[in-house]
Amino acid sequence: MKTYPGGTPALRGVDFFLRTGERVVLLGPNGAGKTTLVKIIAGLVEPDAGELKVFGSRPTPGKRRWLSFLFEEAENLYGYLTAWENLLFYGRLAGVPERTIREKGLELLSAFGLGEARDRLAQNLSRGQKQRLALASTLIQEAAAYVLDEPTLGLDLQSQNDLIARIKELPTVLITTHDPVLAWEVADRFIVLKGGEVREIAVRSDLAAKGVHDPETLRNWLLEVYR
Ligand SMILES: Nc1ncnc2c1ncn2[C@@H]1O[C@H](COP(=O)(O)OP(=O)(O)OP(=O)(O)O)[C@@H](O)[C@H]1O
Numbered sequence: 402m403k404t405y406p407g408g409t410p411a412l413r414g415v416d417f418f419l420r421t422g423e424r425v426v427l428l429g430p431n432g433a434g435k436t437t438l439v440k441i442i443a444g445l446v447e448p449d450a451g452e453l454k455v456f457g458s459r460p461t462p463g464k465r466r467w468l469s470f471l472f473e474e475a476e477n478l479y480g481y482l483t484a485w486e487n488l489l490f491y492g493r494l495a496g497v498p499e500r501t502i503r504e505k506g507l508e509l510l511s512a513f514g515l516g517e518a519r520d521r522l523a524q525n526l527s528r529g530q531k532q533r534l535a536l537a538s539t540l541i542q543e544a545a546a547y548v549l550d551e552p553t554l555g556l557d558l559q560s561q562n563d564l565i566a567r568i569k570e571l572p573t574v575l576i577t578t579h580d581p582v583l584a585w586e587v588a589d590r591f592i593v594l595k596g597g598e599v600r601e602i603a604v605r606s607d608l609a610a611k612g613v614h615d616p617e618t619l620r621n622w623l624l625e626v627y628r
Pocket residue numbers: 405406408410411429430431432433434435436437438
């Protein structure tokens with residue numbers, strides 16, 4: 402449960418698990434409560450009521466370090482650090498060995514097309530470049546699970562495809578998105594929020610029974626659920 406001061410309830414009663422080895426996609430119209438849920442998991446927003454468990458018990462700051470977050474609109478970046486410094490910072494914060502940070506950092510810069518941007522301040526990057534750097538900073542952390550809030554926001558088509566391939570390699574991930582292609586490609590389970598409540602929880606076989614068999618039919622089903 403979460404109601405922001407002076408607002409209507411942003412989250413009313415949301416009950417779900419993210420199991421190890423599972424990719425869950427959280428969908429829902431604007432204002433459904435997706436980002437609020439991500440911020441509660443991250444400890445940035447305090448719920449009014451309810452219980453959050455991370456790996457089986459109440460989250461401590463140490464435990465939250467097993468999670469790696471991408472916040473909406475690349476909010477996790479430090480604008481006055483360079484692209485490379487952001488990667489070093491996040492790798493070190495997560496306790497990744499220095500050598501791994503450097504190897505993986507170079508690989509991520511190249512994979513996300515940021516080689517040229519390596520020594521530029523994050524605040525001077527384009528919106529899509531910031532998003533790619535934020536993703537790279539999230540992925541360098543070698544976490545047990547990843548929580549990605551709207552990961553394809555502002556990405557060009559090639560970057561979206563590259564990201565989808567990468568997300569498929571992550572075993573445990575919670576993603577919020579409005580993108581039916583991303584959702585369809587990566588999700589083991591689909592959760593739809595509306596008005597701060599869970600409206601639908603479906604695995605792929607449930608959706609097949611409803612005639613959902615590709616991104617387009619997923620989009621049509623979502624439009625029905627959002628109505
Ligand atoms: N800091 C805040 N203060 C007051 N109200 C807020 C705040 N953040 C979000 N809200 C409200 O809480 C509700 C849920 O917002 P939230 O950002 O969680 O939705 P969302 O599903 O992520 O939406 P979107 O798809 O637009 O990103 C909305 O009504 C929103 O206006």
